[in-house]
Each structure stands twice: as structure tokens, then as C-alpha cells.
Amino acid sequence: MTVELARTAAALAPDIVRLSGVRFAWPGRSAFVLEVDTFTLSARERVLLIGPSGSGKSTFLSLLCGIVAPQSGRTEILGSDLTGLGAAARDAFRAEHFGIIFQMFNLLPYGSVIDNVLLPLSFAPGRRRRATAGASASQEAQRLLARLGLEPNLVRGRSAANLSVGQQQRVAAARALIGAPEIVVADEPTSALDRDRQQAFLELLFAETSAAGAALIMVSHDQSLAPRFDRVVPLADIATASHQGPSYVGPSDQ
Amino acid sequence: MIVLRLALQSLFNRWVTAALTITTIAASVVLLLGVEEVRTGARQSFADTISGTDLIVGARSGGLNLLLYSVFRIGNATNNVTWTSYQDIAFRPEVAWIVPLSLGDSHHGFRVLGTTGDYFTHYKYRQSQGLTFAAGGPFTDLFDAVIGSDVAASLGYKLGDSVVISHGLGSVSFLEHDDKPFRVAGILEKTGTPVDRTVHVGLAAIEAIHVDWQSGARVPGQLVSAEEVRRMDLAPKAITAALVGLKSKLAAFRLQRAINEYRSEPLSAILPGAALQELWGLVGTAETALKVVSAMVVATALLGMLTMILSTLNERRREMAILRSVGARARTVLGLLAAEAGVLTATGVALGLVLLYAALFLARPYVDAVYGLHLPIAPLKPDAWATLGVIVLGGCAAGLLPALRAYRLSLADGMTVRT
Incomplete structure (x- = not known):
């Protein structure tokens, strides 16, 4: 599918993420406040979110995934209003429907490659069911790793700390994709890579998210990646980050 | 299971500090129970010295x-x-x-x-x-x-x-x-x-x-x-x-x-029995002082563990952020840290028991020959088990402080570690 066709298809697909009138300040921290006017993400859509450092991209992702809850506004994911859920319910929701890739991959260095990939399944029975529909969870993890270019015999028994940067990135992607979550969130996953590796990794990521039928929202500073995405969203267009007085203390996100 | 396995691997990853903590707790348990064993042995030896004399x-x-x-x-x-x-x-x-x-x-x-x-x-x-x-x-x-x-x-x-x-x-x-x-x-x-x-x-x-x-x-x-x-x-x-x-x-x-x-x-x-009671009354204050010192040693060991967990907390924030990102509840993070403190304390207590019985076994002939004290090697009494239970609970309680801090950090960090 070409980028243009994909963009058309995404435009026709229903919204699976809808944020409106969201306002958030970190509890106990005075300065930073993020206000999101409107943001939507369609099923299978690939969105590149760009913005300078400190603009609130990570806070935005934390809101999107339900790690924190806004003080006001509405965060609707897959038809569920996250703002109406308690912290535990949001955690369970995130485990089921989100796969997350961090900037530094954030693998547990002492854990084995397979354990790192299987970790989300411990908190997401639905994803576990999907992952084990055709084979065992471990086999599914090995299949994903193989598809991402990591042969099982290369990683079997190895801890994540012993992998190269490129290998760690693939493991992080496998962890985000296992159990086919509907939304994959990637927080600057290519920033540590050179141009060739960036391209190769994005190819793999796009192929796997497409195969899983997942939407992808990726944060980056790098605007050169824009042509590969269905839509590019500068954070400044959808949200306002401001610094309030030191006395502001937001309510608990619980 | 994977979460528990990873938590244990995290602990093994910090094995030097963990081993030192366990050793400190074990040493304090040996001291606490050893004082009690020697005290009991001394009392028993004294009480056993004369029998049948009115x-x-x-x-x-x-x-x-x-x-x-x-x-x-x-x-x-x-x-x-x-x-x-x-x-x-x-x-x-x-x-x-x-x-x-x-x-x-x-x-x-x-x-x-x-x-x-x-x-x-x-x-x-x-x-x-x-x-x-x-x-x-x-x-x-x-x-x-x-x-x-x-x-x-x-x-x-x-x-x-x-x-x-x-x-x-x-x-x-x-x-x-x-x-x-x-x-x-x-x-x-x-x-x-x-x-x-x-x-x-x-x-x-x-x-x-x-x-x-x-x-x-x-x-x-x-x-x-x-x-x-x-x-x-x-x-x-x-x-x-x-x-x-x-x-x-x-x-x-x-x-x-x-x-x-x-x-x-x-x-x-x-009456020999009455005189012995007088003796116990006399040495009771010293025994109490010894017990207090031993309890303070245990408290110090638990504080050491608390310090160890707190000092490693900052470098473990990434680990907690990962767990949170994959859906772990903040309470799971709290539970893992409290459980880690419990595991360290329980291992320390178990090692302390092994060391205590080894020390009793090795020192018994010497103490018997030099001091005339017959140290019994017997199963622990219920109150000693209760003391050990209190130590393990104390360890879990001590672990709650870093666990609560980790809980707060994991809420505050969101998806990014903010140091």
C-alpha cells in the first residue's frame, strides 16, 4: 500500500483516540501545565507527533496511555472514556490496548530477551489470549523477534543487557507488538540510530503494526521522517504548554 | 510469574548490596538469638548444677x-x-x-x-x-x-x-x-x-x-x-x-x-532454688540490657536495608517506568519493593538461623570447657519464632518507606524518568 492510499484509508477509518479539552498539571509540581484542545487518531493510522524538547510530548503520551489522568477534559480511547476510570482500571486498559516503545528502548537489562517481550502479557489477559491463540506465548515472542530480524538462536538465553543497540530496539518493538494491541506508542525510538538503521527500523515497525492492524503514534524531533507517516501533528497545533506560578498544585491523578 | 522472576533478577543484579544487607540482618539475628541461647544455656547450666539438695x-x-x-x-x-x-x-x-x-x-x-x-x-x-x-x-x-x-x-x-x-x-x-x-x-x-x-x-x-x-x-x-x-x-x-x-x-x-x-x-x-531466683533477679537487669542492645542491632540492620533500597531507588526508576508502561499498577510497584524487603529480611533471618546453629555447634565444646556453660542445641522455642516473625514483619514495614516513595515516583514519572 502506498503512503497516499494509506492516508486515504486512515482518513476513512473511525477514530480510536479522541482527546478534547484536556488540561493536565503534574500533581505536586507547580510549573508545567499542558492543555490539549483536540486530538484524534484513527484505526491503523500512522501519526508523527513533533515538537521541541520540553514542549510536553512525553506528558501528552502519558495522558494518551492513561498513566496520568487530566484534571479536566475528555480522553476517549477505543470508545472508553479514560477520565472516568480509576487508576487501576486505566492501568489495565493500557496493558490491554497499548504497546509502548521508549526512546532508550527501556528493556529490563537483567531479564532475558523472551521475558522482556512477554512482560506486558502478565498484565493483559486479552493480549495473552491473542498471543497464545496459535502457539505458546514464548513461541509467539520468538516468531515476532524472528520477523523483526532477531533469530531465536541469537537471543535464546541472553539477557537484554548483552544485546546491541539495534537488537535492543527490535526487542522493544516485539514487546510493544506482542498480543496485537490496537495502539502502538513510540517515544523517539529512532533517535539513537543512524540514518540507515532508522529507515530499516521504521520499515519493520510499519510492517508489523500493519500486520497487527494497530495504529501508530510516534514522537520525534526529526521532521525528515514526516513523508513516511499518514499525518504529521506538531504538538503546538493541538496543545498549549505553559508554566504557571509556583503555587499551583494539581489534584491527584488517582 | 514473569514479574516475580524479573523482580528476583533485579535483586540478583544488585547482589553485592543485597548480600551485604542479608549478611547484616543474619549477623543481627545471630546476635539476638545467640544472646538468648547463651542466656538460656547459662540459666539452665546454673539450674542443672544442683538437684535434689534441699x-x-x-x-x-x-x-x-x-x-x-x-x-x-x-x-x-x-x-x-x-x-x-x-x-x-x-x-x-x-x-x-x-x-x-x-x-x-x-x-x-x-x-x-x-x-x-x-x-x-x-x-x-x-x-x-x-x-x-x-x-x-x-x-x-x-x-x-x-x-x-x-x-x-x-x-x-x-x-x-x-x-x-x-x-x-x-x-x-x-x-x-x-x-x-x-x-x-x-x-x-x-x-x-x-x-x-x-x-x-x-x-x-x-x-x-x-x-x-x-x-x-x-x-x-x-x-x-x-x-x-x-x-x-x-x-x-x-x-x-x-x-x-x-x-x-x-x-x-x-x-x-x-x-x-x-x-x-x-x-x-x-534453699538452692530460692537462691537461684535471687541470682536471676540480680542478673535480670544485665540480661534486659543485652536484649535491648541486640534489638538495637536488629533495628540497625533493618535501617541498613532501608538505606540500601532507598539508595538504589533512583537508578531503578526506569525499571518502574517500564513496569508501569506495560500496565503494572502503581500498587504492584509498591508490592514488589515491599516484597523485596521481605525477601531480604527472610533470607537474612534464615541465614542467621543457619549461622547460629553452626556457631553453637562449633563453639559448644569450647564454651563448655572454658566457661562450664552447656549450650543446648535444640529447636527454637515459640517465642524465638515469634521474635523472628516480628523481624520479618519489621523488614517488610521498613521496605514500605522506599516502596511508598517508589509508588509516588512511578506516578509522577509517567512514561519518562524525571530525575
């Missing part, structure tokens, strides 16, 4: 002092009991048996006890256990000696060996009764009591070696040979104390009062 009679002094010098060979008598008074008591109708004790001399630092053959019949220890001979038997000759097992072991004595008694006490003496040497006639089995460290001779023999002595020194020009002394009247003039067995226990208080009010001579009679 009264101990000596010169007027404190009951504790009388008990210590007559039974435990600790300290000295303030005065003697005349032989007349001894016989007067011996012939009282309530008395079933009486054994005289005469102390004051020594042999290479071991106390010499002058007594009669009845001592080997009536002296009981550890719940009415009687003395038995490993070799030989009681005295048959005036200069026969019966030695305790520690005396035989440390001096390498066997039957027939010569024993020269020193005048007075102390491990080195320049005044010896070397003109009247004794012969080892019997070696007693190990008892775990001061008997093991005593040289027993006949009461008449004590008189015999002192016939040509006065005021702690030999009378010049008045040497009485061992052969000559056999023909002399060796009836003792005084003894140090006497162990008394009664026909009826009911008579104990009556006889005790009669002896304490004895008109001819100031005497004391004590």
Missing part, C-alpha cells in the same frame, strides 16, 4: 554468696562452720543425709573440695542425675583424689597419677603440700557442672595436709610425714559448707529457720 548450710552470709561458693566454686566463704555445729545439724531428725564441703585449696587453678564418699552418692545434677565414674572409683585411701573430667582432660591425668595440692587458691601457687601428694583414684564422667573442674579429696585428707600448717604457712621445724599423719586423729575442726537432704520437703522451711536462728554459731541455710 538446703545448703554455711557460715552466716548472703544466700547468694553461699550458693556461689559452695556449689559453683565462685568466690569464697566469709567464715567456716564448726564441726560441732555440722554434727548437730547432721543428727537432727529431719535430716536424711548431709555432705560436708571443705574448700580453700587448689590444684593448677582447679578448686580442691574436701568431702566424704557420700558426696558421690548424694550430689545430683540435671534433674536428679547422679555422678558416675569414667574410671576408678571413690576414695579408699586417705590420699586418694577423685578428679572431674575437665581436670583430667586439661591436665592429662589418668588413674594412679600423682596430684600435689597447692595451699590457697589461684592457678599459680608457691605454697604446695608437696610432702603429701595424692593419687588419682577416680575420674568422673562429664557433668557440665563445676564438678568437672574440681579435685575431690577426703575431708580427713584436708586435715591431714594442714596438720603442720598454721595461718596459711608451714610451721617451721614441725614436719609431719604422710605416713605419720595416717596415725593421727584427723577429725575436722571446721568445714566450709554442707549439702543437706531432708526426709520430707515439708521440713525445709522449719529446718532453715532453726539453722538461721542457731544460737551457738551464726549460720545460714538456703
Whole structure:
């Protein structure tokens, strides 16, 4: 599918993420406040979110995934209003429907490659069911790793700390994709890579998210990646980050 | 399972600090329970030293002092009991048996006890256990000696060996009764009591070696040979104390009062059990102080663990952010840290128990030989288990502080670690 066709298809697909009138300040921290006017993400859509450092991209992702809850506004994911859920319910929701890739991959260095990939399944029975529909969870993890270019015999028994940067990135992607979550969130996953590796990794990521039928929202500073995405969203267009007085203390996100 | 496995791997990843923490907790547990074991062992050893004796009679002094010098060979008598008074008591109708004790001399630092053959019949220890001979038997000759097992072991004595008694006490003496040497006639089995460290001779023999002595020194020009002394009247003039067995226990208080009010001579009679209670009362404060110090050591070890977990918390924030991102609840993060503290404490306690029993096993012969303390190697008592339970709970509670901090950090960090 070409980028243009994909963009058309995404435009026709229903919204699976809808944020409106969201306002958030970190509890106990005075300065930073993020206000999101409107943001939507369609099923299978690939969105590149760009913005300078400190603009609130990570806070935005934390809101999107339900790690924190806004003080006001509405965060609707897959038809569920996250703002109406308690912290535990949001955690369970995130485990089921989100796969997350961090900037530094954030693998547990002492854990084995397979354990790192299987970790989300411990908190997401639905994803576990999907992952084990055709084979065992471990086999599914090995299949994903193989598809991402990591042969099982290369990683079997190895801890994540012993992998190269490129290998760690693939493991992080496998962890985000296992159990086919509907939304994959990637927080600057290519920033540590050179141009060739960036391209190769994005190819793999796009192929796997497409195969899983997942939407992808990726944060980056790098605007050169824009042509590969269905839509590019500068954070400044959808949200306002401001610094309030030191006395502001937001309510608990619980 | 994966979460638990990863939590354990996280702990193994920090194995040096974890091992040090576990060792510190183990050492504190060894100290805490070791103090208790030694305390119990000491009490038991003291309590086991004398059994079946209803009264101990000596010169007027404190009951504790009388008990210590007559039974435990600790300290000295303030005065003697005349032989007349001894016989007067011996012939009282309530008395079933009486054994005289005469102390004051020594042999290479071991106390010499002058007594009669009845001592080997009536002296009981550890719940009415009687003395038995490993070799030989009681005295048959005036200069026969019966030695305790520690005396035989440390001096390498066997039957027939010569024993020269020193005048007075102390491990080195320049005044010896070397003109009247004794012969080892019997070696007693190990008892775990001061008997093991005593040289027993006949009461008449004590008189015999002192016939040509006065005021702690030999009378010049008045040497009485061992052969000559056999023909002399060796009836003792005084003894140090006497162990008394009664026909009826009911008579104990009556006889005790009669002896304490004895008109001819100031005497004391004590009930061994009551005197031991007095001893426990005396050492109770020191025991409490020891317990408090041990408890403080445990508290310090738990604080060390708290410091260890807190100091590693910052570098573990990424680990917590990962767990949160995959759906772990903040409470799971809290639980993992509290569980880690629990695992460290429980492992420390288990290691402490192993080390305690190993130390008891290794130190027991030495402590027995040097201090006469019989340390029991027995399963832990319920209150000791309860103490260990409190330590583990304390460890979990100590882990709650870093766990709560981790909980707050994991909420505040969101998807990014903010340091």
C-alpha cells in the first residue's frame, strides 16, 4: 500500500483516540501545565507527533496511555472514556490496548530477551489470549523477534543487557507488538540510530503494526521522517504548554 | 510469574548490596538469638548444677554468696562452720543425709573440695542425675583424689597419677603440700557442672595436709610425714559448707529457720532454688540490657536495608517506568519493593538461623570447657519464632518507606524518568 492510499484509508477509518479539552498539571509540581484542545487518531493510522524538547510530548503520551489522568477534559480511547476510570482500571486498559516503545528502548537489562517481550502479557489477559491463540506465548515472542530480524538462536538465553543497540530496539518493538494491541506508542525510538538503521527500523515497525492492524503514534524531533507517516501533528497545533506560578498544585491523578 | 522472576533478577543484579544487607540482618539475628541461647544455656547450666539438695548450710552470709561458693566454686566463704555445729545439724531428725564441703585449696587453678564418699552418692545434677565414674572409683585411701573430667582432660591425668595440692587458691601457687601428694583414684564422667573442674579429696585428707600448717604457712621445724599423719586423729575442726537432704520437703522451711536462728554459731541455710531466683533477679537487669542492645542491632540492620533500597531507588526508576508502561499498577510497584524487603529480611533471618546453629555447634565444646556453660542445641522455642516473625514483619514495614516513595515516583514519572 502506498503512503497516499494509506492516508486515504486512515482518513476513512473511525477514530480510536479522541482527546478534547484536556488540561493536565503534574500533581505536586507547580510549573508545567499542558492543555490539549483536540486530538484524534484513527484505526491503523500512522501519526508523527513533533515538537521541541520540553514542549510536553512525553506528558501528552502519558495522558494518551492513561498513566496520568487530566484534571479536566475528555480522553476517549477505543470508545472508553479514560477520565472516568480509576487508576487501576486505566492501568489495565493500557496493558490491554497499548504497546509502548521508549526512546532508550527501556528493556529490563537483567531479564532475558523472551521475558522482556512477554512482560506486558502478565498484565493483559486479552493480549495473552491473542498471543497464545496459535502457539505458546514464548513461541509467539520468538516468531515476532524472528520477523523483526532477531533469530531465536541469537537471543535464546541472553539477557537484554548483552544485546546491541539495534537488537535492543527490535526487542522493544516485539514487546510493544506482542498480543496485537490496537495502539502502538513510540517515544523517539529512532533517535539513537543512524540514518540507515532508522529507515530499516521504521520499515519493520510499519510492517508489523500493519500486520497487527494497530495504529501508530510516534514522537520525534526529526521532521525528515514526516513523508513516511499518514499525518504529521506538531504538538503546538493541538496543545498549549505553559508554566504557571509556583503555587499551583494539581489534584491527584488517582 | 514473569514479574516475580524479573523482580528476583533485579535483586540478583544488585547482589553485592543485597548480600551485604542479608549478611547484616543474619549477623543481627545471630546476635539476638545467640544472646538468648547463651542466656538460656547459662540459666539452665546454673539450674542443672544442683538437684535434689534441699538446703545448703554455711557460715552466716548472703544466700547468694553461699550458693556461689559452695556449689559453683565462685568466690569464697566469709567464715567456716564448726564441726560441732555440722554434727548437730547432721543428727537432727529431719535430716536424711548431709555432705560436708571443705574448700580453700587448689590444684593448677582447679578448686580442691574436701568431702566424704557420700558426696558421690548424694550430689545430683540435671534433674536428679547422679555422678558416675569414667574410671576408678571413690576414695579408699586417705590420699586418694577423685578428679572431674575437665581436670583430667586439661591436665592429662589418668588413674594412679600423682596430684600435689597447692595451699590457697589461684592457678599459680608457691605454697604446695608437696610432702603429701595424692593419687588419682577416680575420674568422673562429664557433668557440665563445676564438678568437672574440681579435685575431690577426703575431708580427713584436708586435715591431714594442714596438720603442720598454721595461718596459711608451714610451721617451721614441725614436719609431719604422710605416713605419720595416717596415725593421727584427723577429725575436722571446721568445714566450709554442707549439702543437706531432708526426709520430707515439708521440713525445709522449719529446718532453715532453726539453722538461721542457731544460737551457738551464726549460720545460714538456703534453699538452692530460692537462691537461684535471687541470682536471676540480680542478673535480670544485665540480661534486659543485652536484649535491648541486640534489638538495637536488629533495628540497625533493618535501617541498613532501608538505606540500601532507598539508595538504589533512583537508578531503578526506569525499571518502574517500564513496569508501569506495560500496565503494572502503581500498587504492584509498591508490592514488589515491599516484597523485596521481605525477601531480604527472610533470607537474612534464615541465614542467621543457619549461622547460629553452626556457631553453637562449633563453639559448644569450647564454651563448655572454658566457661562450664552447656549450650543446648535444640529447636527454637515459640517465642524465638515469634521474635523472628516480628523481624520479618519489621523488614517488610521498613521496605514500605522506599516502596511508598517508589509508588509516588512511578506516578509522577509517567512514561519518562524525571530525575
